Amino acid sequence: MTIKVNRFIVALVMILSINHKANAQTQSPDKKLEQVYPVVDSIFRAAEQRNHFPGLVYGIVANGKLIHTGNMGYANIETRLAASPQSAFRIASMTKSFASVAILILRDEGKLKLDDPVADYIVEMKPQKMLTADAPPPTIRHLLTHAAGFPEDNPWGDRQLDISEEEMLSMFRKGISFSTVPGTNYEYSNMGFAMLGYIIKKVSGMPYQQFINTRILKPLGMNNTYWEYDEVPAHALAIGYRWVNGNWVKQPMEHDGAYGIMGGMITTMDDYAKYVAFQLSAWPARDGKEEGPLKRSSLREMQQPWNFSSLQANYRYPSGRPCASVSAYGYGLRWTNDCIGRISVGHSGGLPGFGSNWTMLPEYGIAVISFINLTYAPASYLNTMVLDTMLQLTGMKPLAVPVSAILKTRQQQLVEILPHWKKEKIEGVFAENFFLDYFIDSLRKESAEIFSKAGKIISVEEMVPENNLRGHFLMKGEKGDVRIYFTLSPENPALIQEYNIRLLPK
Numbered sequence: 384m385t386i387k388v389n390r391f392i393v394a395l396v397m398i399l400s401i402n403h404k405a406n407a408q409t410q411s412p413d414k415k416l417e418q419v420y421p422v423v424d425s426i427f428r429a430a431e432q433r434n435h436f437p438g439l440v441y442g443i444v445a446n447g448k449l450i451h452t453g454n455m456g457y458a459n460i461e462t463r464l465a466a467s468p469q470s471a472f473r474i475a476s477m478t479k480s481f482a483s484v485a486i487l488i489l490r491d492e493g494k495l496k497l498d499d500p501v502a503d504y505i506v507e508m509k510p511q512k513m514l515t516a517d518a519p520p521p522t523i524r525h526l527l528t529h530a531a532g533f534p535e536d537n538p539w540g541d542r543q544l545d546i547s548e549e550e551m552l553s554m555f556r557k558g559i560s561f562s563t564v565p566g567t568n569y570e571y572s573n574m575g576f577a578m579l580g581y582i583i584k585k586v587s588g589m590p591y592q593q594f595i596n597t598r599i600l601k602p603l604g605m606n607n608t609y610w611e612y613d614e615v616p617a618h619a620l621a622i623g624y625r626w627v628n629g630n631w632v633k634q635p636m637e638h639d640g641a642y643g644i645m646g647g648m649i650t651t652m653d654d655y656a657k658y659v660a661f662q663l664s665a666w667p668a669r670d671g672k673e674e675g676p677l678k679r680s681s682l683r684e685m686q687q688p689w690n691f692s693s694l695q696a697n698y699r700y701p702s703g704r705p706c707a708s709v710s711a712y713g714y715g716l717r718w719t720n721d722c723i724g725r726i727s728v729g730h731s732g733g734l735p736g737f738g739s740n741w742t743m744l745p746e747y748g749i750a751v752i753s754f755i756n757l758t759y760a761p762a763s764y765l766n767t768m769v770l771d772t773m774l775q776l777t778g779m780k781p782l783a784v785p786v787s788a789i790l791k792t793r794q795q796q797l798v799e800i801l802p803h804w805k806k807e808k809i810e811g812v813f814a815e816n817f818f819l820d821y822f823i824d825s826l827r828k829e830s831a832e833i834f835s836k837a838g839k840i841i842s843v844e845e846m847v848p849e850n851n852l853r854g855h856f857l858m859k860g861e862k863g864d865v866r867i868y869f870t871l872s873p874e875n876p877a878l879i880q881e882y883n884i885r886l887l888p889k
Contacts, residue, residue, distance in 0.1 A: 415777035416443070420451050422776060423769050427753070430765050431455045434757070435626040438466030441753040441769075442652045444743070447664065449656035458621035458756065460631055468652040471607065472621040472754035473636075474739045475541075475732030477655075478648035480662075480685070481595050482579045483527055483715030485587075487681045488598055494586050497524040501531070504582045507555040514561040521565040523582065526575040527714040528690035533572040534562035540573030541734050544647045545640035551577060569692040569712060573645040576715070580644035591644050602676040603657045608650040611639040615649055623736015625758045634736035634758065646734055652752060659741055659750045662686070662728075666745045667782060685714035686728045686745065692717075701768035702775075727770070733759040742766045746781040747774070784848045789877050794846050794856055797867060797879070801858075802834040803827065814871075814878035821882060833886045838862035852877055863888045 423443065431439050438456035442449050449468075457463060458470040489495050495504075500520040502508040513520070514532060521531035562570055580591040587594045592610045600608050609615050624631040639647055661675050665682035673679060688711030698708045698721075706722040719727045729742035729750070738760025743750030751766040773779070793812065800808045804827045834840070837860030848854035855868040864887040871877035 412777075412779070413446075415779070416445065416450065416773070419773050419776045422772060423451070424453050426769055426772065427453055427765065428455060430761075434760065435631070436755050436757050436760060437624045437631050438470070438621060438756045439753065440466050440468055440470055440472065440652045441751065441765075442468065442656050443769075443773075444656050444659045444663065444750040444752065445748055447660045449653065449660075452652055458619075460622070460624065461633070464618065466621065466756075469607070469619060470621045470754075471609065471615045471619045471649045471651050472739065472756060473612070473623065473647070473649045473732075473734060473737045474655065474754065475646040475734040475737055476573075477730050477732040477739055477741060478644060478646050479576050480715035480730060481599060481648065481658075482576050482583070482591070482644050483685050483713075484599055484677050484682075485583050485591065485595055486523065486527065486579060487685060487714070488677055489583065489586050491678060491681055495523065495582070497527070498522050501526065501578060501582070504585045505552075505555060505578060507552050508559075511555075511559060514564055518561075518564040519566060521575075523579070524689075525565050526572075526579050526582075527685075528712050529569050529571050529575060529692075530566055530690045531572060531575050532561045532563045532565040532568070533559060533570065533574055535571045536573050537571065537733075538735075540642065540645060542637075543573070543577070543640075543642040544645075544734075545638040546642055548581070548641045551581070551641040569690045573642065576645035577642045580641065583644075592639070595644075599658075599676050603661055605650065605654040605657055608648060608654045610643050610647055610649070612636045612649055613638070619651070620649075621737075621754070621756045623734070623756050623758065625736070636736070646732065652754065655741070655752055655754075659743060659752060663743055663745065663748060663750060666748065667784065686716055686718065687713050688718040688720075689713050700771050701764060702771065725774075727767075729766075731763040738762045740766045742770060744770060744774075747779055748782050749773070749779070784850060786846045786848050786854070787851045789871065790846050790848055790852070790854055793869065793871060793877075793879055797869065798843055798858070801867075802830040804830060812879060814874070814880040816872075816880055817878075817882070829884065833865055833884060834860070836863055836886055836888075837865050840865075857887075 427439060427441050436456055437460055438458050440454045443451040452468045454466045454468060456466050458466040490497060500522055502520060525531040583591040583594050612620060623634040625634055662682060664675060665679040690712045692710045692712055695708045699705050708719050708721040710717065710719045716728055717730055725744065726746060727742050727744055729740065732739040735758050736756060738755045738757055739753060740762035741750060741752040751769050753762045753766055755762055796812045804823060839861045840858050841861060842859045844857040844859060846854050846856045852871040855866055858865040866885050866887050868883040869879050870881040872880040
């Protein structure tokens with residue numbers, strides 16, 4: 384769905400940005416976020432009014448919890464039931480990553496392999512005729528990443544939620560129409576995720592709904608999340624609508640069925656925020672106890688770009704700022720990296736009557752969620768606008784990478800060696816390649832010139848690590864600062880293999 388830039392909202396954000404930016408500069412991270420809540424509220428309020436949303440609920444997740452929510456309009460227009468964080472919205476394809484978590488739980492328990500052929504678990508697929516004679520069979524990994532060769536099946540898939548398992552298997556027996564050879568392309572497939580639901584049942588011995596409820600929802604405390612809308616309390620259920628000829632038209636709700644795992648989950652903001660916090664908890668990689676229903680390493684695995692989907696060379700943020708980006712699909716999650724290296728992970732959801740999205744910035748530890756009970760509402764666009772605006776207003780930086788002991792040691796040794804490069808200090812510091820690539824006379828000459836221009840060194844700043852074995856630090860001088868960058872080798876102990884020094888004038 385193509386979304387035009389809403390100039391009214393953009394202008395509003397720019398005005399509010401000017402008012403809030405000055406106030407945010409000296410605040411703590413939490414206070415900075417609190418300062419921009421009115422801006423976030425204004426973005427959603429303007430969108431609700433201009434896009435005829437019947438009801439809207441949104442939330443911001445950080446520090447392991449839901450830190451801000453907002454709601455507008457109605458979950459049910461006919462009964463005048465106000466939308467709230469306790470309203471249960473159908474979240475459509477935001478359901479898909481629960482299938483991925485379930486599959487990875489089973490994988491981690493040794494009950495399946497991601498590269499197992501689908502036909503090992505769905506016997507109806509065994510006689511399947513492939514698109515070409517040399518095509519490989521689709522695998523579980525192909526299903527997770529939309530690489531199985533099935534055709535994009537929106538909006539057909541939207542109408543399959545409530546089909547029975549036997550109807551689904553009967554369809555598989557008749558044969559699948561492939562659009563591409565498995566493993567060669569990205570093409571969004573709801574059917575592929577319906578297959579994952581059946582595989583979860585086949586391997587675990589329980590319906591996917593029961594497995595997800597037992598192994599994921601219950602451990603996370605998601606007690607107000609449902610598969611069947613008839614089970615949702617009437618005072619909580621959000622009804623879906625379309626905007627047709629100036630009026631909201633109520634949309635029929637589909638019952639739960641074999642396709643529900645691709646988009647049938649119904650949940651509240653309070654509940655879904657717990658799941659998003661769980662996804663964010665995988666970062667940064669660290670020591671410590673595993674506390675979630677899935678290992679942190681497996682969460683990070685599902686959030687990686689496994690199947691390239693598109694390059695948006697001319698992409699512009701909702702503010703109008705040009706910023707090319709590349710997108711890919713992980714395991715039930717979308718992944719994007721923009722022109723400044725900002726990575727976002729999440730998923731949208733769209734069904735007749737509903738539009739939703741959650742987007743997180745793992746390196747910043749923050750996420751935005753929005754539920755709207757209007758067909759294919761532009762929730763992804765709004766969440767992108769909100770996150771981009773919040774980062775610009777607060778000046779938020781990525782979560783700091785901890786300084787490893789070996790980086791700290793090599794920094795201290797470099798400080799002792801510089802600026803004279805005395806030979807007695809060099810042993811046991813540099814890798815085998817170093818003095819083949821850097822000549823000692825040149826190093827001394829370069830160092831002498833830079834430190835002479837910097838003047839007396841006043842202080843040595845802390846390391847700024849890029850990762851466990853790479854980073855830079857500053858030696859602050861009276862006339863200028865000396866920036867020193869180095870990379871360590873993969874051997875143990877790690878030694879300096881690459882080095883760069885430059886002057887940063889005052």
